[in-house]
Amino acid sequence: MVGKIICTGLGPGDPDLMSVRADRLIRNAAHIAYFRKAGRAGQARRIVADMIAPDATEYAMEYPVTTELPFDSPAYRDALAHFYDDWADRLALLARDVDIVVLCEGDPFFYGSFMHLHSRLQGRAEVEVIPGITGMTGCWNATDIPITWGDDVLSVLMGTLPEADLVRHMQSADALVVMKTGRNLPKVRRALAAVNRLADAWLVERGTMPGQRVMRLEDTGDEDCPYFAIVLVHGQGRRPEIQAERRAAINMVGT
Secondary structure, three states: OOOOEEEEEOEOOOHHHOOHHHHHHHHHOOEEEEEEEOOOOOHHHHHOOOOOOOOOEEEEEEEOOOOOOOOOOHHHHHHHHHHHHHHHHHHHHHOOOOOEEEEEOEOOOOOOOHHHHHHHHOOOOOEEEEOOOOHHHHHHHHOOOOOOOOOOOEEEEEOOOOHHHHHHHHHHOOEEEEEOOHHHHHHHHHHHHHOOOHHHEEEEEOOOOOOOEEEEHHHOOOOOOOOOEEEEEOOOOOOHHHHHHHHHHHHHHHO
């Protein structure tokens, strides 16, 4: 094998938040592949639009389905499995001769689509993964509030989970991140209300990207939640102000 496949994590969306290594690889790449929805430019491609060399060869890996079918349906699973099989074959063939840089938003090994290719490419091509800042990291920094303190337990949930599962996990967590909100936002809102966490929840849309919005979830509606949106509930932990309040309460009891 002469070439290899290098998946570069792009971070949460702002090109300035990419690693130096990812930036260098993309600018020097002669072959670049990226995921996108059919008919769209692709979020990963947009992030690095100003970095790609004019003579680079691009490979748009277009999903056969996104939200047209239920994600847990056999038809959806079969369509995606064939898609990943096909692109694993193509990339493995290309990597016999050249290096291919594959773009991935966030961190490739944190719910990234590249994971499905990574498992299929084992033993067929040399594969390297460049980590990136996760999208949720960019979102909780956008709120300007620490997501965890002290010994807080952070739970990362998918909005696609059944409502009962969301409630169960939310009950036992100190801090929460709910990804894949979009059309699942009403269900997420109901689950948070069921565990009395709705008043503490934030919605961050397009974190670190153009058009970023940071709002209290209670102040938003369900009608227009984009795909790139994350719900956050910050942990309270051993925050200094809380500890001070507890000490003051103890002193008052002592007197």
